[in-house]
Amino acid sequence: MSSTGMVDERIKKTSRLRTAFIRPELGAIVGVVAVFLFFAIFAGDSGMFNPQGVLNWSTVSAQFVIIAVGACMLMIAGEFDLSVGSMIGFAGMSIAIMSVTMAWPVWLAILLTFAICMSIGALTGTIVVRTGLPSFIVSLAFLFILRGFTIFFPQVIERRTIIGGISERAEGDWLAPLFGGKVGEGFFRWLAEMDIIATYSRGARAGEPMVSGIPMLIVWALVLVIVAHIVLTRTRFGNWIFASGGDAQAARYVGVPVNRVKIQMFMFTAFCATVFATCQVIEFGSAGADRGLLKEFEAIIAVVIGGALLTGGFGSVIGAALGAIIFGVVQQGLFFAGVESSLFRVFLGVILLFAVILNTYIRRIITGER
Amino acid sequence: MSDTVHAPIVEMKDIEKHFGPVIALNGVSFDVRPGECHCLLGDNGAGKSTFIKTMSGVHKPTRGTILFEGKEMRFDSPRDAMIAGIATVYQDLAMIPLMSVTRNFWMGREPVRRVGPFRFMDFRKANDVTMEEMRKMGINLRSPDQAVGTLSGGERQTVAIARAVYFGAKVLILDEPTSALGVRQTANVLSTIDKVRKGGIAVVFITHNVRHALAVGDRFTVLNRGKTLGTAKRGQITPEELQDLMAGGQEMVALESSLGGTV
Numbered sequence: 033m034s035s036t037g038m039v040d041e042r043i044k045k046t047s048r049l050r051t052a053f054i055r056p057e058l059g060a061i062v063g064v065v066a067v068f069l070f071f072a073i074f075a076g077d078s079g080m081f082n083p084q085g086v087l088n089w090s091t092v093s094a095q096f097v098i099i100a101v102g103a104c105m106l107m108i109a110g111e112f113d114l115s116v117g118s119m120i121g122f123a124g125m126s127i128a129i130m131s132v133t134m135a136w137p138v139w140l141a142i143l144l145t146f147a148i149c150m151s152i153g154a155l156t157g158t159i160v161v162r163t164g165l166p167s168f169i170v171s172l173a174f175l176f177i178l179r180g181f182t183i184f185f186p187q188v189i190e191r192r193t194i195i196g197g198i199s200e201r202a203e204g205d206w207l208a209p210l211f212g213g214k215v216g217e218g219f220f221r222w223l224a225e226m227d228i229i230a231t232y233s234r235g236a237r238a239g240e241p242m243v244s245g246i247p248m249l250i251v252w253a254l255v256l257v258i259v260a261h262i263v264l265t266r267t268r269f270g271n272w273i274f275a276s277g278g279d280a281q282a283a284r285y286v287g288v289p290v291n292r293v294k295i296q297m298f299m300f301t302a303f304c305a306t307v308f309a310t311c312q313v314i315e316f317g318s319a320g321a322d323r324g325l326l327k328e329f330e331a332i333i334a335v336v337i338g339g340a341l342l343t344g345g346f347g348s349v350i351g352a353a354l355g356a357i358i359f360g361v362v363q364q365g366l367f368f369a370g371v372e373s374s375l376f377r378v379f380l381g382v383i384l385l386f387a388v389i390l391n392t393y394i395r396r397i398i399t400g401e402r
Numbered sequence: 403m404s405d406t407v408h409a410p411i412v413e414m415k416d417i418e419k420h421f422g423p424v425i426a427l428n429g430v431s432f433d434v435r436p437g438e439c440h441c442l443l444g445d446n447g448a449g450k451s452t453f454i455k456t457m458s459g460v461h462k463p464t465r466g467t468i469l470f471e472g473k474e475m476r477f478d479s480p481r482d483a484m485i486a487g488i489a490t491v492y493q494d495l496a497m498i499p500l501m502s503v504t505r506n507f508w509m510g511r512e513p514v515r516r517v518g519p520f521r522f523m524d525f526r527k528a529n530d531v532t533m534e535e536m537r538k539m540g541i542n543l544r545s546p547d548q549a550v551g552t553l554s555g556g557e558r559q560t561v562a563i564a565r566a567v568y569f570g571a572k573v574l575i576l577d578e579p580t581s582a583l584g585v586r587q588t589a590n591v592l593s594t595i596d597k598v599r600k601g602g603i604a605v606v607f608i609t610h611n612v613r614h615a616l617a618v619g620d621r622f623t624v625l626n627r628g629k630t631l632g633t634a635k636r637g638q639i640t641p642e643e644l645q646d647l648m649a650g651g652q653e654m655v656a657l658e659s660s661l662g663g664t665v
Contacts, residue, residue, distance in 0.1 A: 286510035399551030
């Protein structure tokens with residue numbers, strides 16, 4: 033059957049423009065175009081768009097994307113997690129303590145950290161669904177609890193708050209390259225040989241291409257976006273995520289396991305935070321107790337710019353990823369354009385305000401409220 | 403009971419339900435047959451909600467028996483009742499305004515299509531069935547992606563009813579489906595009830611509006627202060643009599659005369 037047949041004459045024809053307008057990603061797409069145009073004009077000759085420049089802001093954007101994907105799925109399921117930033121610090125410190133202080137293999141440290149962090153996510157989720165308290169409060173508690181432990185453990189064990197030496201421990205490890213490695217190194221060497229990209233002219237790495245490969249961080253970001261988008265829009269579980277956030281009671285009436293869905297989304301958010309932390313720790317070779325500060329808010333802002341509603345039940349992973357790219361490009365672009373970087377925060381605040389106002393308007397269109 | 407077509411599909415005998423010291427239902431008997439619309443009337447606080455919830459498996463009766471297709475049954479949860487074929491469309495509808503009609507229609511029972519090791523939601527089937535079922539109920543959707551929020555109250559009721567019917571409801575309990583609707587929309591919902599009944603489904607129509615009940619009802623049972631005051635067949639009772647029964651008799655008569663019969 034197709035949708036032919038009688039058409040109700042009372043239904044107004046909606047224009048394509050209006051249909052496009054209620055897509056959650058629209059605002060973010062416009063934002064991405066605007067941001068690129070802006071920096072093409074004001075920082076076009078600064079190196080922002082040569083291979084190293086692109087790699088620079090792509091990497092920063094990918095960091096935002098990874099946590100935004102988790103925050104987006106959770107927000108669509110109707111919950112928040114304010115402990116993402118603390119979770120990043122906690123996960124990094126956990127890997128550092130296990131692999132350096134306790135001298136366990138790096139792969140074991142990584143796997144155990146994932147298990148611990150996802151369990152904490154499950155605990156947060158369980159408390160939220162069992163008590164019915166707002167996730168805002170419960171995860172705020174975990175923001176402090178996790179940050180506290182992230183400072184406490186290295187202080188007590190090592191008498192400092194930064195633990196280094198992970199790079200040496202990670203050498204030869206089978207799992208670490210999945211987070212800290214690069215892909216396409218042969219391809220970039222070939223590009224350098226073809227003189228398409230620049231090479232170092234002196235120093236220890238003379239002759240090597242300036243861009244030696246694509247960091248796994250970017251690969252993780254792409255994979256997470258694609259998988260999350262497909263799960264959300266194309267599967268039964270995705271429908272349950274929308275339903276859980278849209279109206280938990282209505283979803284329960286028809287047998288959607290709302291509590292399970294929400295807890296799993298808290299675990300997914302924790303997973304994303306841990307991916308972020310692991311990539312960071314393996315790349316930097318150290319873990320610091322202040323890592324991930326304010327990341328939860330940046331993730332939430334990216335998600336809101338991406339068109340998700342703070343009240344849940346509506347949003348898009350693609351939108352959230354675009355929101356994250358706007359962040360990465362602006363943060364690094366201001367640096368390339370030689371603008372004082374503190375303006376980045378002003379930009380965050382302003383764009384958040386615009387996004388929320390736009391979303392409220394879109395919501396009215398969709399639900400027909402006036 | 404010789405004619406099986408007209409044997410009751412659900413029969414409730416002397417149902418009592420106590421909540422602590424409160425007696426919400428005090429000996430209620432009710433039955434509904436396939437293909438009929440049995441209206442349950444009652445004023446606010448008469449026990450209608452408790453009664454629906456007992457029938458749909460949310461509450462367990464304190465005393466009394468419930469027969470479903472002739473066998474005594476005890477539902478442990480609303481889900482059990484749903485699986486057996488008793489569907490309830492609550493007043494608040496259980497629809498999610500931000501989600502599309504298709505996503506709402508299939509919520510909790512999404513059709514799945516296998517692609518290799520992965521299982522995807524089968525949107526083609528979901529959309530086609532949704533459009534078709536809605537058309538059967540007389541609603542032409544602009545598109546199956548249309549958000550439920552854009553539908554009118556009556557159309558939302560119809561989506562909820564169509565959903566219950568499509569998923570094999572044998573008994574459809576409608577909790578005040580017309581109470582918040584305008585005249586035109588009420589007429590649409592009543593005609594939907596009529597279509598469903600003609601399809602052989604037993605409809606329990608809960609309302610406190612006598613006119614709505616008389617428009618589609620085959621039988622009428624009035625609930626007052628937790629008790630049933632008897633069941634009347636269509637044509638055996640006047641609107642005035644029903645109204646009186648609902649209000650508990652005497653006071654209403656007095657009130658009605660002073661208001662000139664407008665209640």
